[in-house]
Amino acid sequence: MKKILIIEDNTSLAKELKELLNRNGYNSMISDGGDYKSLINENTVDLILLDINLPHESGFEICSYVKSTIQIPVIILTGRNANIDEVMGLSLGADDYIKKPYHAGVLLARIKRLLTVENTENIKNYRGISLDIRKNKITYSSKEIFITKTEALILDYLIDRPEEVVSRVELIEFLWDNQSFVDDNTLSVNVSRLRKKLESIGIENIIKTVPKQGYVV
Structure with missing residues (x-):
């Protein structure tokens, strides 16, 4: 329990x-x-x-x-x-x-x-990035960093859809079920925070913003 x-x-x-x-x-x-x-x-x-x-x-x-x-x-x-x-x-x-x-x-x-960890696959690998969805940990070039569960879910969702533009609405619905209860700032802050953490271990520009559409990796 x-x-x-x-x-x-x-x-x-x-x-x-x-x-x-x-x-x-x-x-x-x-x-x-x-x-x-x-x-x-x-x-x-x-x-x-x-x-x-x-x-x-x-x-x-x-x-x-x-x-x-x-x-x-x-x-x-x-x-x-x-x-x-x-x-x-x-x-x-x-x-x-x-x-x-x-x-x-x-x-x-x-x-x-x-x-609840939705993914049955524990480790996801993408362009040299290893994401441990259960431990909320990213490994890259022998460097490790821990991220929040929400940040892990965002990265996991995006790398499952490489080169596909994921809309903000789609991400919000995936993360929080009902977008009517979520302030738009919430997603922006989480993505910004995730980007900074990725940059701290040398991963730059992996999450790109597509104006008026969403995000893509």
Whole structure:
């Protein structure tokens, strides 16, 4: 059973989320952020639901710590709906950003996407790039880098369709099921962040933008 850590200081909302997750087959824990490090160290946490406005550390600080130390998917779930907050969260490595009030079906679909590896093939190879979809790891010219689950899914989807232009709408629907619940910035930030990580190990211009159409590798 997958274990989800809910970091939320609103007690009633945290309990509501816990009940929702437990009803849908997950094992969940609640923290207001003060003890999240010990909970992660003492438990096998598969995913974190993270608020931004917390009493001990901000959700941004927690996201930065998690993504710099361990490879756990993070979904930011917050009432802060400014674009700058979403860009900040995604730039720090969050795999998804959902605004409150949340839609239960959408939240569960996003969680399922991040916890389920759709590909039966573990390793994908393309132009010298080795993508380990299960470990979210890229190897190139003896260099390795870890990426987020969303970034891994984007790269995996594109390299499965070499030289084929994939529209933004198609990518959004693949990644988040229903584009009506996704801000257009979310895809742009994820692609930009993925490109920078690829460039850091010498992979340049692998993901090209086709104006008014989408992306192609």
